Amino acid sequence: MKLRGLYAITDSQLLAGKFLAYVEAALEGGVSLLQYRDKSSDEARRLREAEKLRELCSRYKTQLIINDDAELAARLGVGVHLGQTDGPLTPARALLGSKAIIGATCHSQIELAEQAAREGASYVAFGRFFNSNTKPGAPAATVEMLAQARTRLQLPICVIGGITLENAEPLVAHGADLLAVVHGLFGAESTQEVTRRARAFNDLLRLK
Numbered sequence: 403m404k405l406r407g408l409y410a411i412t413d414s415q416l417l418a419g420k421f422l423a424y425v426e427a428a429l430e431g432g433v434s435l436l437q438y439r440d441k442s443s444d445e446a447r448r449l450r451e452a453e454k455l456r457e458l459c460s461r462y463k464t465q466l467i468i469n470d471d472a473e474l475a476a477r478l479g480v481g482v483h484l485g486q487t488d489g490p491l492t493p494a495r496a497l498l499g500s501k502a503i504i505g506a507t508c509h510s511q512i513e514l515a516e517q518a519a520r521e522g523a524s525y526v527a528f529g530r531f532f533n534s535n536t537k538p539g540a541p542a543a544t545v546e547m548l549a550q551a552r553t554r555l556q557l558p559i560c561v562i563g564g565i566t567l568e569n570a571e572p573l574v575a576h577g578a579d580l581l582a583v584v585h586g587l588f589g590a591e592s593t594q595e596v597t598r599r600a601r602a603f604n605d606l607l608r609l610k
């Protein structure tokens with residue numbers, strides 16, 4: 403099945419004290435991929451939280467992806483997202499097997515995406531497209547580059563960086579399959595608003 407839809411990404415600071423409630427609210431609204439993104443080095447906590455997310459995801463039939471850490475993904479039997487400095491794709495594919503979802507950060511470079519495709523990525527991610535509070539220093543990408551990438555790549559294309567319900571439409575129109583969102587989803591004031599936003603992202607992608 404082609405990867406398409408809302409790609410919710412967790413943020414430890416933003417979700418402090420409401421982590422599982424907000425994640426479940428998003429899943430309730432419809433999430434295709436959920437990424438566990440925790441940049442801390444507390445491995446025990448990371449394992450504990452990732453296990454909880456795996457349980458929640460299996461209830462909602464959502465695919466769990468671990469950021470940065472192919473070993474943790476292998477331990478849990480889930481997918482992984484790797485940036486340009488998070489280790490090579492080929493050994494990750496060998497470790498996780500042919501069915502695992504493996505994503506690759508390609509910033510704004512189509513050549514990186516073509517290489518990731520050759521090395522077995524399941525999707526490629528471009529961005530940031532807009533200003534991002536979560537990762538302000540990420541290299542910028544443009545809609546023009548996205549349109550060009552769409553003509554050159556067969557793999558599902560994920561877009562990331564400052565995406566909200568107000569600015570996502572041109573990205574979908576220019577070929578994005580997956581909308582990866584932190585603040586635009588989890589920055590909401592209530593669980594009800596998280597669910598509403600998730601549904602609205604799915605409407606934008608014409609999935610529901």
Ligand SMILES: Cc1ncc(COP(=O)(O)OP(=O)(O)O)c(N)n1
Pocket residue numbers: 409437439469470483484485486487488505506507527528537560562582
């Ligand atoms: C879906 C998705 N796209 C891009 C990234 C960024 O990955 P990376 O460049 O490795 O940066 P960190 O997220 O690890 O800080 C991502 N995590 N997910």
Ligand SMILES: Cc1ncsc1CCOP(=O)(O)O
Pocket residue numbers: 529530533534535536537540562563564565582583584585586
């Ligand atoms: C991890 C990452 N990589 C590029 S931008 C970004 C952060 C996305 O978060 P937000 O949706 O809050 O901008």
Ligand SMILES: [Mg+2]
Pocket residue numbers: 469470483484485488
């Ligand atoms: Mg990374």
